[in-house]
Structure formats: structure tokens, C-alpha cells
Amino acid sequence: MASILPASNTSMRSDRNTYVGKSFVHIKNPYLDSMDEDVLYHLDLGTKTHNLPEMFGDVKFVCVGGSPNRMKAFALFMHKELRLADSEEDIKDICAGTDRYCMYKIGPVLSISHGMGVPSISIMLHELIKLLYHARCSDVTIIRIGTSGGIGIAPGSVVITDEAVDSFFKPRFEQVILDNIVTRSTELDKELAEELFNCSKEISTFPTLIGHTMCTYDFYEGQGRLDGALCSFSREKGLDYLKRAYNAGIRNIEMESTVFAAMCRLCGLKAAVVCVTLLNRLECDQINSPHDVLVEYQKRPQLLISKFIKQRLGLLDQTS
Amino acid sequence: MASILPASNTSMRSDRNTYVGKSFVHIKNPYLDSMDEDVLYHLDLGTKTHNLPEMFGDVKFVCVGGSPNRMKAFALFMHKELRLADSEEDIKDICAGTDRYCMYKIGPVLSISHGMGVPSISIMLHELIKLLYHARCSDVTIIRIGTSGGIGIAPGSVVITDEAVDSFFKPRFEQVILDNIVTRSTELDKELAEELFNCSKEISTFPTLIGHTMCTYDFYEGQGRLDGALCSFSREKGLDYLKRAYNAGIRNIEMESTVFAAMCRLCGLKAAVVCVTLLNRLECDQINSPHDVLVEYQKRPQLLISKFIKQRLGLLDQTS
Numbered sequence: 164m165a166s167i168l169p170a171s172n173t174s175m176r177s178d179r180n181t182y183v184g185k186s187f188v189h190i191k192n193p194y195l196d197s198m199d200e201d202v203l204y205h206l207d208l209g210t211k212t213h214n215l216p217e218m219f220g221d222v223k224f225v226c227v228g229g230s231p232n233r234m235k236a237f238a239l240f241m242h243k244e245l246r247l248a249d250s251e252e253d254i255k256d257i258c259a260g261t262d263r264y265c266m267y268k269i270g271p272v273l274s275i276s277h278g279m280g281v282p283s284i285s286i287m288l289h290e291l292i293k294l295l296y297h298a299r300c301s302d303v304t305i306i307r308i309g310t311s312g313g314i315g316i317a318p319g320s321v322v323i324t325d326e327a328v329d330s331f332f333k334p335r336f337e338q339v340i341l342d343n344i345v346t347r348s349t350e351l352d353k354e355l356a357e358e359l360f361n362c363s364k365e366i367s368t369f370p371t372l373i374g375h376t377m378c379t380y381d382f383y384e385g386q387g388r389l390d391g392a393l394c395s396f397s398r399e400k401g402l403d404y405l406k407r408a409y410n411a412g413i414r415n416i417e418m419e420s421t422v423f424a425a426m427c428r429l430c431g432l433k434a435a436v437v438c439v440t441l442l443n444r445l446e447c448d449q450i451n452s453p454h455d456v457l458v459e460y461q462k463r464p465q466l467l468i469s470k471f472i473k474q475r476l477g478l479l480d481q482t483s
Numbered sequence: 484m485a486s487i488l489p490a491s492n493t494s495m496r497s498d499r500n501t502y503v504g505k506s507f508v509h510i511k512n513p514y515l516d517s518m519d520e521d522v523l524y525h526l527d528l529g530t531k532t533h534n535l536p537e538m539f540g541d542v543k544f545v546c547v548g549g550s551p552n553r554m555k556a557f558a559l560f561m562h563k564e565l566r567l568a569d570s571e572e573d574i575k576d577i578c579a580g581t582d583r584y585c586m587y588k589i590g591p592v593l594s595i596s597h598g599m600g601v602p603s604i605s606i607m608l609h610e611l612i613k614l615l616y617h618a619r620c621s622d623v624t625i626i627r628i629g630t631s632g633g634i635g636i637a638p639g640s641v642v643i644t645d646e647a648v649d650s651f652f653k654p655r656f657e658q659v660i661l662d663n664i665v666t667r668s669t670e671l672d673k674e675l676a677e678e679l680f681n682c683s684k685e686i687s688t689f690p691t692l693i694g695h696t697m698c699t700y701d702f703y704e705g706q707g708r709l710d711g712a713l714c715s716f717s718r719e720k721g722l723d724y725l726k727r728a729y730n731a732g733i734r735n736i737e738m739e740s741t742v743f744a745a746m747c748r749l750c751g752l753k754a755a756v757v758c759v760t761l762l763n764r765l766e767c768d769q770i771n772s773p774h775d776v777l778v779e780y781q782k783r784p785q786l787l788i789s790k791f792i793k794q795r796l797g798l799l800d801q802t803s
Contacts, residue, residue, distance in 0.1 A: 190712045190713070191712070191713045191714070191715070192709070192710075192711060192712060192713060192714035193714070194709040194710065194714060194718070195710065195712075195714075198710065198769075200769075200771070201710065201769075202769050202770065202771045204769070204770045205702075229583075230582050230583065231582050232582040262550050262551050262552040263549075263550065263599065278598045278599055278600075278603055279583065279598055279602060279603045279606060280598075280600045280601065280602025280603045280605075280606075281600065281602060281700065281701075282599060282600025282601060282602065282603070282699075282700050282701050282702070282738050283598055283599045283600045283602070283603050285600075285700075285701045285702070285703075286599060286600075286701065286702045286703075288712070289701075289702070289703045289711040289712045289713070290712075292712035293711075293712050296712070330659045330661075330662055331662050332662075338701075338704060338705070339650045339699065339700055339701075339704075339705045340704045340705065340715060340716060341650075341704075341705075341707055341716060341720065341721065341724040342650055342651050342652075342724065345715075379602075379659065380601065380602050380605075380659055381601075381602050381605045381606065381609075381658075381659075382525075382602075382605070382606045382609070383605075383606075383609045384658060384659075384660045384661075385658075385659045385660065385661075387661055389512070389514040390512075390514065390515065390518065390521065391512060391609040391613075392510045392511070392512060392515075392608070392609045392610075392612035392613050392616070392746070392750055393510070393511045393512060393609070393746070393749060393750075394511070394512035394513070394514060394515075395511070395660065395665075396660065396661060398514070400661065401661065404661040404662065418602055426712070426713070429713060430712055430713075449520075449521075449522050449524070450522065450524045451520070451522045
């Protein structure tokens with residue numbers, strides 16, 4: 164990374180990154196350190212208006228998910244699980260000044276919403292990574308806990324992603340930079356995926372598996388659904404696509420994993436994607452399970468991640 | 484459209500579409516009418532659980548924008564402007580059962596949020612278009628009222644889009660369908676843009692212009708910003724790209740217009756994009772104007788659209 168930094172900043176950043184045993188979150192932008200102020204517009208935070216190291220310096224786990232309500236529920240759940248001294252009422256939305264994203268901090272855990280789709284999570288990730296960098300965070304693990312459509316597995320199954328692939332089943336993310344297309348790797352942290360899978364073995368109430376995850380740019384035509392406002396392919400063609408995806412090792416489809424994997428990898432964040440499947444796409448297109456069933460499904464990745472975090476923090480014996 | 488419908492539904496749909504002088508919202512999906520129930524999952528509405536014709540049959544104007552708070556503010560503003568009999572407290576979020584989008588109805592006006600980016604607005608549009616179709620709405624005008632980055636124009640200017648273009652300055656939207664890429668036209672309604680521009684001439688408090696709008700897949704690298712977590716191009720390259728965009732007729736950049744134009748066009752909705760610019764990208768990357776200035780900017784498209792709707796409804800003399 165040092166090679167693309169301007170000379171004036173190299174020494175400082177170099178010190179920061181070689182601090183014994185610590186792996187700092189880094190940015191890949193030679194211009195950022197020369198800015199007088201960095202306004203993280205969509206988070207309603209900034210380097211002049213907020214003391215980011217004080218607010219976020221101790222963050223070790225970042226959990227992200229599409230829905231603001233779900234990420235608030237996860238924050239409240241983690242607060243209970245970690246048995247922190249502060250009261251539940253103290254858990255306030257740190258980004259309350261904007262309605263683009265919400266953010267909660269529970270001890271070393273940050274819970275943030277990212278909306279739906281690659282562009283929406285990409286804006287959040289740019290600003291989150293800068294936040295963690297400005298706050299001098301180290302050894303940060305980031306996990307997307309989301310919902311998805313399953314392929315050939317029972318609804319309610321949890322998929323830990325070993326490879327995030329695009330609509331063409333390729334493990335890549337195509338980033339448009341100005342008017343060039345740059346292809347980035349979507350490799351996720353293998354050890355982290357294994358660690359999460361080992362955690363899941365202690366949970367008997369739902370199945371968890373490791374598989375490829377396909378990331379698409381829309382929910383209807385791009386995922387082979389026959390129930391959108393537009394549908395120009397036959398039932399057979401749609402099903403054939405999903406079966407080919409299954410044969411390529413894909414077990415679920417969502418809309419954020421490729422850019423999430425690509426950006427986290429470039430910035431030194433160990434990343435994992437853990438999504439529950441709400442339906443089996445080889446059987447149907449519509450999500451029409453009863454509300455309470457869907458709510459229970461959505462708690463499953465949260466349960467797994469809570470177990471993982473408690474294990475990492477050495478709290479598992481006391482609380483489980 | 485009739486040609487892609489299954490025979491059993493042709494007559495009904497044909498009747499519907501030829502009703503004297505009315506232009507109905509249509510879908511382009513031969514499977515939809517054979518479905519026993521259509522669950523609009525991300526809107527928390529459905530054909531069995533809700534009487535959509537009764538709830539939405541009179542909708543004539545749909546206004547969409549990224550931020551839920553802004554779309555609620557627009558609903559309250561329209562309620563005041565249209566001088567409807569019901570009280571402000573009656574304006575409830577119709578999609579309160581989900582936090583993916585929010586929706587408010589004020590007489591013939593629907594105000595809906597769509598989040599950020601092409602995938603997020605695309606999910607909403609699929610379900611909105613199906614909603615308008617199920618509700619048998621006719622002669623519907625849809626307008627995106629958003630925020631954007633300006634190119635070479637004063638911050639606070641309002642841009643009415645004559646052409647939505649992609650990162651390569653082309654008026655097209657590339658939709659991935661299964662593993663094929665289909666290119667769609669992003670043509671918007673010229674007469675509607677003219678009508679809006681004529682309305683704007685009566686507003687002296689801010690400048691409004693017609694220009695091309697560029698739609699990108701991210702806010703940082705894709706828009707030539709030097710202040711993201713990642714930046715691999717030089718200041719000169721970034722500025723050169725923005726200047727080339729200006730020379731190609733582009734006056735602002737946002738993240739939803741191409742798919743919005745493409746989908747509305749295919750489904751018989753007369754569509755316009757009206758965005759305020761929060762900064763001039765030839766001068767800076769960061770949005771750091773004072774909060775109250777940005778709030779006032781964001782009211783500008785609302786003011787213009789309110790004027791347009793009142794004019795269409797013949798209410799302008801009484802209320803302005």
C-alpha cells in the first residue's frame with residue numbers, strides 16, 4: 164500500500180501499520196490524509212465534528228445487514244448477550260442525523276444497516292472503512308448477516324459464503340472507475356469461514372452450510388424470477404439457470420456480497436458473509452412464508468454471529 | 484404488449500387498455516395474471532391481503548426519492564398544498580410493516596422512497612408497477628425527485644433530465660437477465676420535461692435547467708471522487724472525466740435514473756427525473772454545505788413538482 168501514498172504520509176502510515184501484532188484497517192487512497200476534514204456524509208459523521216478514535220477506537224467486530232430494523236434488533240440482542248453494564252436505552256442510532264443508514268455500538272461490536280444492492284452497500288463501506296481508519300481500529304472482523312434466496316436447500320438454512328460470485332458464476336466484482344471497468348477479486352477469509360462453520364456445529368436448531376453465494380443487481384429478472392413487472396424468459400429457461408447455478412456450487416443468491424468481499428479485502432478487513440435463505444428458488448419465486456417464520460429465520464445468522472463473537476471474547480462459558 | 488400475454492388473459496387486458504382515452508399502467512410479464520396471489524414482499528402489500536384497486540385506483544402522480552424522511556416531508560407538503568380535507572395525522576406510512584421502503588398517499592399523489600442505487604430502486608419499481616397494474620391505475624405520471632452532484636452549475640440548481648446516460652455517457656441501461664445482458668433505452672417523456680421546465684419559469688427563487696443526467700453504480704470511484712476509501716486515479720484524470728461529461732451535455736450525476744427511465748418506459752408510465760444539485764463537482768468532492776442550506780436545496784424539486792401537480796389538477800389559481 165505504501166507505494167501509492169504520497170511521500171509526506173508514508174512514515175506515519177507505515178508506523179501505524181507495523182505496530183507489533185496489530186493489523187490496522189487501511190485505505191487505498193493517497194489523497195485522504197491531506198484533507199483538512201473528512202465528512203462522512205451518508206453516516207452524518209466527520210473528522211472535525213466527531214472524535215472518531217474515542218468513539219470507535221475499540222471496535223473489533225462490525226456486523227452489517229440490509230434492514231435498519233434488523234440491525235437494531237441485532238444490537239439489542241448483542242447487548243443482552245454481552246451482558247454490558249450500560250442500559251438498553253443507551254443504545255442509540257449513531258447516524259440518527261441521516262436516514263440513509265443506521266448504526267449502533269455495543270462494546271466492541273458495531274451494527275450497521277446498508278440498504279439493498281451493490282451501490283447502497285458500497286457507499287456505506289467507503290464511509291465505514293474511512294471511519295475505522297480515522298478511528299485507528301485494528302484487527303477488525305466484518306460480517307454481513309443478511310437474507311437471501313436459497314438454491315436447492317431447505318428454507319431457513321444458513322449459508323456461510325466461501326466464494327462470492329457474479330451473475331455469470333465468476334468470483335469477481337466489476338468496478339466502474341471513471342469510464343474504465345476494473346475487475347476485483349471477491350475472495351473472502353477462509354479461516355474466518357471455517358471458524359464460523361465450527362461455531363455453527365454447536366447449534367442444533369437450524370442447518371448451516373458452506374457454499375458459493377451469487378450476487379445480482381436486481382431481485383427479479385436478474386434472479387430468474389417469473390413474478391416481476393417484467394419477465395421475458397420462459398419458466399424452463401429460468402429454472403435451467405438456477406439449476407446451472409446449483410451445479411456451479413451456488414447455494415444462495417443475494418445482492419451485496421461481491422462488492423462487500425472486494426472492498427473489505429482491499430482494506431485489510433477479514434470478511435465473511437452469513438445469510439439465511441427465506442425460500443428455495445428451485446421451488447418458488449415469492450416469499451410468502453408466515454411473518455413469524457420469516458422473523459425467526461432472520462434471527463438465525465444473528466445467533467451464530469453472537470456465538471462467534473462471544474467465543475472470540477472468551478465469554479462463551481459464562482453466557483451460553 | 485398483447486402478443487406476449489397468454490391467450491386466457493388477452494381479452495381482459497385488451498379491454499382494459501383500449502378503454503376510451505385512458506392509458507393503463509401495464510406489466511410485461513405473461514405469467515403474472517395466472518398467479519393466484521401476488522405478494523409485493525418489499526412493500527408489505529399483496530393482492531389477497533389488500534384491496535389494491537380501492538386503495539390505489541385513483542393514483543395519478545407517483546413521486547419517488549431516495550430518502551424516506553424526504554418522501555414523508557414531501558407527502559406532508561403536498562397535503563398542505565392540495566388542501567385536502569383529512570388531517571395531517573391521517574398520513575400514515577402504507578408500508579409500515581417493512582423498513583425497506585416507505586409510502587404515503589395524498590389524494591391522487593403517491594410518495595415513495597427507493598433507497599440508494601439502481602438495484603434498490605429497481606426492486607421498488609417492479610413492485611410499484613405491479614401495484615399500479617393490480618389497482619388498474621391509468622394515466623399515471625411518475626417523477627423521481629432526488630439529490631445529485633452538479634457538473635459546472637451552481638449548487639442548488641435543479642436539473643430536469645432530458646436524457647439519462649450511463650458512466651460511458653450512453654443513453655442506455657444494461658439489464659442482466661439470467662446470464663445475458665440486455666440493453667434498454669433510457670428515453671424519458673419529452674413533453675413532460677418541457678411541461679416541468681415551463682412550470683419552473685414561474686419560480687424565481689432558484690435556477691432550473693434541462694440537461695443530461697449520468698447514473699453511476701457508486702458514489703466514489705464511479706463518480707471520480709478523490710475522497711473514498713479507495714482511489715486509484717489522479718486528480719487530473721478525475722477532473723478530465725467530469726469535464727468530458729460536461730462537454731457531452733451532462734449537468735448532474737446520481738445513481739438511479741437509467742433503470743428508472745428504462746422500466747417506466749416499458750410499462751407505460753410517463754416519467755421525469757428532477758434532481759437538485761448539492762455541490763459543483765468541478766470544484767469539490769465533499770458535500771459540506773451547512774445542514775440548513777442542504778435542507779433548503781432538497782425542498783426545491785418538491786416545490787417545482789407541487790406546482791406542476793397543482794397545475795395539472797387545475798388548482799393553481801386557488802392556492803398559489
